[in-house]
Amino acid sequence: MKSDLKKPHLGFGLGLRTDHYQTILNEKPKVDWFEILTENYMVPGGQPLFFLDKIRELYPMVMHGVSLSIGSTDPLDQTYLSELKNLAKRIEPKWISDHLCWTGIHGKNSHDLLPLPYTEEAIHHIASRISEVQDYLGQRILIENVSSYLTYQQSMMTEWDFLSEIAKRADCLILLDINNIYVSSINHEFNAIDYLKGMPAERVYQIHLAGHSNMGDYIIDTHDHDVIDPVWDLYAETIRLMGPVSTMIERDDNIPELSEILIELNHARAIEKSIREKSHEKFIALAE
């Protein structure tokens, strides 16, 4: 697959949640796009697909999965891939993403995004599987960094080197979850800025922002709170380093009214705008 890294900017989106279906259809809120949880729509029919089609008529969408299990040592699940392709045919998403993780082996699914050892063996294994998926789907996919709570003795490199190397070898794209970087930076005591600087900016097509639960000594990625200030700061730094990227907020639990999340989304818009203006001013000053 040939690289064409001129990235589209979709603007500011939200994760589509059932709680908001009716409000979205009634009020047609100012959201540039929605991200759907792929597996929720891998059903025969009924309400989920009904609302999906209705909302798709109004908004562009991207697909975000949790069961690709790209890092598993089980063979790729061909039934899953064909269902993925069928759903993509139905909604024509701007792109498809899943996580840099494994979810189970021997046919079992923990339904969790389990961490991988950062080794050459894993890079080789995962990059070749991403290539296989991309060939099957006929498009590049985005791979997202997950929050993690443990490090393996086996690991030989940083997470950002691991992710960049996989992206390069598989020629895939990246969904950068800023909250996950923050969570992992606390849990594993690394500098989040080093992570950002280690990312191949041209491959970062999408950003996730979310809230989490602080347990004192460690942080759990729960998606049940507002985005916190250090994560907003990290987001600003990301935009400074990489330029504008399609950005969205994930909220999976303790879900507030849509209007409340829209306020958060506007905050992201404002951050991006101010950074664009600042760099524009700098450029003008330089040109004079």
Place this chain on the structure above:
Amino acid sequence: MKNLLPLQNKFQDYLLNLRDDFKKDIVGTERVSTETRLGIYRDAYRIRLHDALAANFPILKIYLGDEQFEELAFDYLAEYPSHFRSIRWFGDHLSPFLSQQEKYKAFPFLSELAQFEWTQTLVFDAKNSEILQLEELGLIPPESWGSMTFELHPSVHRLTFSWNVPPIWQALSDETTPPEPIQTPNTAWILWRQELVTHFCSLSEEEAFGLDALMKGNSFEKICEGLCQWVEEDQAAMKAASLLKGWILAGLIAKVAWVKP
């Protein structure tokens, strides 16, 4: 996969079976021990699957109470870890599990309550289909009526309960006091979806017979014959026609086929 496979084996064995020889593969830190780190995954796994079960069986959870339901969820998880791509399907065995486990055998209505709720999830996202309109029958010449066979809407499910499960379910769902579980003679129920709304109702013996016969692909003529167990022979066709009309109006029937005269 010299190192990756054994590592994933150990991790999964830890999550599912609490095997702890996995600890030495993890780096602990001064602030957070390996035990705590592993515990986060173990807890998250159990909570997530518990919550998925609670989402599929909300009324069973109310009936049992949070504590009992949690115990049930963890018992079930130990026996039937998920092998599904989507967590939505987790819980498919809960009803048979309840009827087989010693611990729950003394409460046989629980298994039926679980079956009722699980079936509702199947109705909820069953395949869409067109439904047969009454007018379409007008296009069939009367000589062919006997040969008519039908296809049901994909959301239709036929259940038989020996306990008063639907009234218990309904009361709890309306947040009122449920009736005591009582054993009833076997009663036929159907669940189905019309537009996006799930319906259920009980069937009389003859209606259950007719619908079951129709589901098996029997012709209208055969159904009429069978109904003679309940009505006089000269009344059978009328009875069958009136049942059929009811099913069509309820949106239970997707298609009709018949043999040209």
